Amino acid sequence: MTSVPVDIASSEFLDTPVQCLAALRGQGRTAITTDGWVIVTDFDLARQVLTDPKTYSSHIHKHVSVPGDIADEVAAIRAQGWPYTNALGTSDAPLHTRNRQMVNKAFTPRALTTLEPLVRHAAADLAAALPDGESIDFLTAFGEPLPVWAISKVLGLPPERSTDIRRWSTAAVASIGATPSSEDWLRYEADLLDFQQTMVTVMRENRENGTPGVIAELAQAIDEEDPDSGEGVQVSLLLTLLRELVVAGNETTGKFIAEAVRLVGSDRALWQRLRDDPSHAEFVVEECLRLASPTQSARRVVAVATELDGRQLAPGTIVMVSLAGANRDEHQFAHADVCDPDREGVRSQIAFGQGPHMCIGAGLARLESKIALQVLAQYVDAIDAAGSEAVYTRSYIIRGPITMPAVVHRRA
Numbered sequence: 001m002t003s004v005p006v007d008i009a010s011s012e013f014l015d016t017p018v019q020c021l022a023a024l025r026g027q028g029r030t031a032i033t034t035d036g037w038v039i040v041t042d043f044d045l046a047r048q049v050l051t052d053p054k055t056y057s058s059h060i061h062k063h064v065s066v067p068g069d070i071a072d073e074v075a076a077i078r079a080q081g082w083p084y085t086n087a088l089g090t091s092d093a094p095l096h097t098r099n100r101q102m103v104n105k106a107f108t109p110r111a112l113t114t115l116e117p118l119v120r121h122a123a124a125d126l127a128a129a130l131p132d133g134e135s136i137d138f139l140t141a142f143g144e145p146l147p148v149w150a151i152s153k154v155l156g157l158p159p160e161r162s163t164d165i166r167r168w169s170t171a172a173v174a175s176i177g178a179t180p181s182s183e184d185w186l187r188y189e190a191d192l193l194d195f196q197q198t199m200v201t202v203m204r205e206n207r208e209n210g211t212p213g214v215i216a217e218l219a220q221a222i223d224e225e226d227p228d229s230g231e232g233v234q235v236s237l238l239l240t241l242l243r244e245l246v247v248a249g250n251e252t253t254g255k256f257i258a259e260a261v262r263l264v265g266s267d268r269a270l271w272q273r274l275r276d277d278p279s280h281a282e283f284v285v286e287e288c289l290r291l292a293s294p295t296q297s298a299r300r301v302v303a304v305a306t307e308l309d310g311r312q313l314a315p316g317t318i319v320m321v322s323l324a325g326a327n328r329d330e331h332q333f334a335h336a337d338v339c340d341p342d343r344e345g346v347r348s349q350i351a352f353g354q355g356p357h358m359c360i361g362a363g364l365a366r367l368e369s370k371i372a373l374q375v376l377a378q379y380v381d382a383i384d385a386a387g388s389e390a391v392y393t394r395s396y397i398i399r400g401p402i403t404m405p406a407v408v409h410r411r412a
C-alpha cells in the first residue's frame, strides 16, 4: 500500500503506462490517485473487486464536464437527440442482467461458429490487398476494417456504413479518460447525434425488412415486451445498447489487432509456426491481450463501506482496476514483461475483465484476432511495426494506436 497520490492523467502516465504501472506495483498492491481514487494493480485484488458487484458497483455517474465556452452549443445539439441511459457498462443487477440478456444471443459460441467462415473470408480479402515492402498504416489497412466489418454483420448494418461506424465510435470514445479540444468536441457531438438519428432509421427499416442482426432483434424484443411505454425511454435504452456494442465492437479490437502485430509482427519464426500450427494463434492472442490490451482499466464505485488492501473505503469511493497493471503482476505471471504464448496459465489474463461485466464480445474479439493472425501468416513472412512511430490515444482507459506505420514483407 502506498499513500503518495499518483496523477494518472499526467503526460508521464499517458505516455509510458507500462513503466508507471510497474513503478506503482513495486510500491504496493493499491495506490491513491490525485483524484482520490483507489487504483488496483494487483492481479488477485483486481479479480476480487470485479467479481464482487454488490460491494463495487458499476453504476458510476460518468458525467464528463463540457468546456464552458461550448456548453450552449453542445446542449443545443444534444437537445435534438435522445438522452443516454444505463444499459450495460454502467448498470448493476437486475437491470444489467436483463439488458445483457437482450443482446447475449448474438455472442454465443453458436453464433460465433456461424460467423467464423465469414470473418475468415473478410480477413483474407484484407490480407491479400496488403502491399509488399511499402510503408502503410496497418491500422487502417487491416486492424480496423476487420472488426468494423464483423460488428456490422452482427448488428445488421450494411457494409457501406463502415466509414460511419469509424466516425461514430471515434466520437464516442473521445472523452473517455481524455479531454478533446472545443472544436473537436463539437464535431464529436454532431457525429453522435448523427449516430442516434441513423440508428433510429435503421431500426425501423431492419425490423420491417426482417434484416438479420441485433438491431432488428432489439427493436422487436422491446416492442413486444412493453408496447405501451413511452417511446423515448425505449429508444434511449436501445441507442445506448447499440452505442456500447458499436464502440466496443471495433474501437478495442482494431487497436488490439494492430498492437498484437506491433508486438509479434517481426518475429519470422512465429509466423512460420503459425503456418505450421494455426492453433498456436489462440495462445499468441492471449499473450498479446495480456501485454497490449487497449482496455487499460475498469472503474467501480464503492456501494457499501469496505476494506481493501488495508484501506477503509467509504461508499462513493472510485476504485480503478488497472487491468493492464494486473496483467503484468509478477506474482501471477513470471517474467511478466516477456511475450510467451507457451507460458503456463496463458488464458488466465484478465484483459476482458472478470465477473458479471466481463466483456460480452470476448469470444468475438478472440475469434477475429485469432483469424487475423492465422490468415496473415498465410500471406506474410513478417510485418515490421515495432520500431515505428505509432501515435497513441492519450487516455488511461482506452489506450491504443491511432496510426500504426508498418512494412509488410509478403511471402514469395
Ligand code: HEM
Pocket: 050, 088, 089, 090, 100, 151, 244, 245, 246, 248, 249, 250, 252, 253, 256, 293, 294, 295, 298, 299, 323, 351, 352, 353, 354, 356, 357, 358, 359, 360, 361, 362, 364, 365
Ligand atoms: C480486444 C478487444 C476487446 C477488449 C480488450 C475488451 C475489453 C473489455 C473489458 C475489460 C470489459 C469490462 C469492463 C468493465 O468491467 O467495466 C468489456 C466490456 C464490454 N465489451 Fe469488450 N472488449 C473487446 C472487444 C469487444 C467486442 C468485439 C465487443 C462486441 C460487441 C465488446 C463489447 C463489450 C460490451 C458491450 C461490454 C460491456 C459488458 C457489460 O458491462 O456487461 N467488446 N470489454
